[in-house]
Amino acid sequence: MEKHPGHFTVSEFPEMDKRFRTNLINSLSGFKSVVLVGTKNKEGVENLSIISSVIHIGANPALMGFIMRPTTVQRDTYENIMKSGYYTFNHIQPDFYEKAHQTSARYPKEISEFSEVELEPGYLDDFPAPYVIESHIRIGLQFQEVIPIKLNGTWLIIGAVKHIYFPDNCLSRTGHLDLQKAGTITVAGLDTYYKTKKLARLSYAKPNQSIQHLD
Amino acid sequence: MEKHPGHFTVSEFPEMDKRFRTNLINSLSGFKSVVLVGTKNKEGVENLSIISSVIHIGANPALMGFIMRPTTVQRDTYENIMKSGYYTFNHIQPDFYEKAHQTSARYPKEISEFSEVELEPGYLDDFPAPYVIESHIRIGLQFQEVIPIKLNGTWLIIGAVKHIYFPDNCLSRTGHLDLQKAGTITVAGLDTYYKTKKLARLSYAKPNQSIQHLD
Numbered sequence: 346m347e348k349h350p351g352h353f354t355v356s357e358f359p360e361m362d363k364r365f366r367t368n369l370i371n372s373l374s375g376f377k378s379v380v381l382v383g384t385k386n387k388e389g390v391e392n393l394s395i396i397s398s399v400i401h402i403g404a405n406p407a408l409m410g411f412i413m414r415p416t417t418v419q420r421d422t423y424e425n426i427m428k429s430g431y432y433t434f435n436h437i438q439p440d441f442y443e444k445a446h447q448t449s450a451r452y453p454k455e456i457s458e459f460s461e462v463e464l465e466p467g468y469l470d471d472f473p474a475p476y477v478i479e480s481h482i483r484i485g486l487q488f489q490e491v492i493p494i495k496l497n498g499t500w501l502i503i504g505a506v507k508h509i510y511f512p513d514n515c516l517s518r519t520g521h522l523d524l525q526k527a528g529t530i531t532v533a534g535l536d537t538y539y540k541t542k543k544l545a546r547l548s549y550a551k552p553n554q555s556i557q558h559l560d
Numbered sequence: 561m562e563k564h565p566g567h568f569t570v571s572e573f574p575e576m577d578k579r580f581r582t583n584l585i586n587s588l589s590g591f592k593s594v595v596l597v598g599t600k601n602k603e604g605v606e607n608l609s610i611i612s613s614v615i616h617i618g619a620n621p622a623l624m625g626f627i628m629r630p631t632t633v634q635r636d637t638y639e640n641i642m643k644s645g646y647y648t649f650n651h652i653q654p655d656f657y658e659k660a661h662q663t664s665a666r667y668p669k670e671i672s673e674f675s676e677v678e679l680e681p682g683y684l685d686d687f688p689a690p691y692v693i694e695s696h697i698r699i700g701l702q703f704q705e706v707i708p709i710k711l712n713g714t715w716l717i718i719g720a721v722k723h724i725y726f727p728d729n730c731l732s733r734t735g736h737l738d739l740q741k742a743g744t745i746t747v748a749g750l751d752t753y754y755k756t757k758k759l760a761r762l763s764y765a766k767p768n769q770s771i772q773h774l775d
Contacts, residue, residue: 350727350728351724351725351726351727351728351730352685352723352724352725352726354685354722354723355622355720355721358620358622358721361735362735363620364735365735366622367619367735368732368734369619369724369731369735369736369737370618370619370620371616372735372736372737373622373624373697373699373721373724374593374615374624375594375595375651375697375739375744376591376592376593376739376744376745376746376756377592377593377616378590378591378592379590380590397616398615398616399589400589400615401585401586401588401592401612401613401627402627402709402712402714403585403629403714404581404582404585404586405573405578405582406573406711407573407581407585407588408712409588409589410627412615412616412617412625414618434588439759442759442762443771446762446765446771447765448765449765450765450766451766451767452767461767470567470569482590484588489711490709492707492716494617494625494705494707494716494718496617496618496621496623496718497621497623499617499618501707501716503709505570506573506588507569507570508569509566509567509568509584509588510567511566511567513565513566515566516566516584517583519579520576520579520580520581520582520583520587521583521584521748522584522587522588522749524587524590524591525748529590530591531590531591531746531756533739533740534736534737536762536764537758537761538758538759538760538762539756539758540759541591541746541754541755541756541757542754542755542756543752543754544654544657544754544755545753546751546752546753547657547658547661547752547753548751549751550661550662550663550664550665551665552666552667552676554665556658556662
């Protein structure tokens with residue numbers, strides 16, 4: 346096998362400029378889910394933070410997780426989830442992705458990122474956490490478990506899906522939500538945002554059978 | 561707030577057709593990282609499986625995780641990781657995404673998905689796990705820890721990044737890998753693949769300062 350032109354080994358990581366290393370390592374996980382997390386504290390102050398570490402945990406029961414770094418601006422989000430037990434995930438579209446990114450600024454605890462970035466909080470079906478009105482796909486979650494990752498002091502926060510809101514014309518008869526039609530975007534690394542262009546939906550794979558393009 | 565037209569609540573999930581529910585819940589996490597995992601067993605049989613649950617755990621030390629369901633076809637991948645301690649993540653491009661999807665078929669243990677789907681295994685810098693030659697961005701990982709998620713019997717597998725290979729013209733001076741230029745694709749749900757179109761890289765967010773488009 347020919348030597349690949351670009352190559353770093355783990356022994357080079359400590360010598361790298363911190364921001365260079367952060368950008369490089371954050372690129373490795375490919376295109377990522379990016380959502381706005383909506384919460385509210387006991388005093389009624391709403392909080393909104395952008396995260397790019399959402400992960401599907403399971404469909405039955407419906408569970409979603411995300412990784413949190415305790416020392417970051419997401420600390421308010423964590424405290425609100427722990428105290429209220431509820432939070433929302435809101436997909437991001439191109440018409441408000443700059444506002445979504447702006448929520449990562451370090452605002453004081455008493456300030457709501459909703460009002461700072463001018464996104465509208467909304468409450469649906471008596472759920473205690475705020476949704477982002479502008480978002481087309483919104484999920485209401487109830488906190489289930491925090492799993493500490495001792496290797497680097499981060500946490501995996503797991504919640505159960507309680508509500509799903511979506512544009513009616515984006516749901517197929519097979520249960521797929523058409524994320525591209527809904528305008529959901531994706532992120533690479535910490536700061537680079539992308540729209541998508543569908544290649545195809547592929548058939549269920551079986552040995553000795555060709556993959557079909559379904560739509 | 562107006563009632564959103566499409567809405568499901570958790571009480572409706574048990575009544576749903578299983579495949580419908582699986583597709584729906586898998587859509588919620590948005591566009592996801594999708595990679596091919598390369599491993600080898602003691603007998604020298606190479607294994608390749610597609611996963612869409614990769615997650616960035618941390619940059620320093622450089623750690624990546626993924627969620628595994630013990631009962632799926634990924635069982636061989638898990639056993640190989642546990643026994644050898646090493647595995648590779650390989651980004652997927654449009655020219656071989658059907659082959660990548662085909663690796664999710666249930667092949668017998670003694671069969672290598674590399675040869676079944678016609679992707680070429682390669683070894684670099686004495687690393688014991690096989691890379692996918694066709695892949696532009698490849699990562700060599702050493703197993704660190706498996707964290708059981710008791711809520712649904714899945715596992716979070718965490719590895720340390722040991723090697724990174726990439727096209728030289730895709731690395732910026734800031735450490736960003738240009739994933740779109742490299743041809744990396746993304747997936748929604750279990751079976752729908754997408755290319756990307758960059759919106760912008762955005763500046764670091766600070767309170768009371770406008771977000772800039774950097775490139």
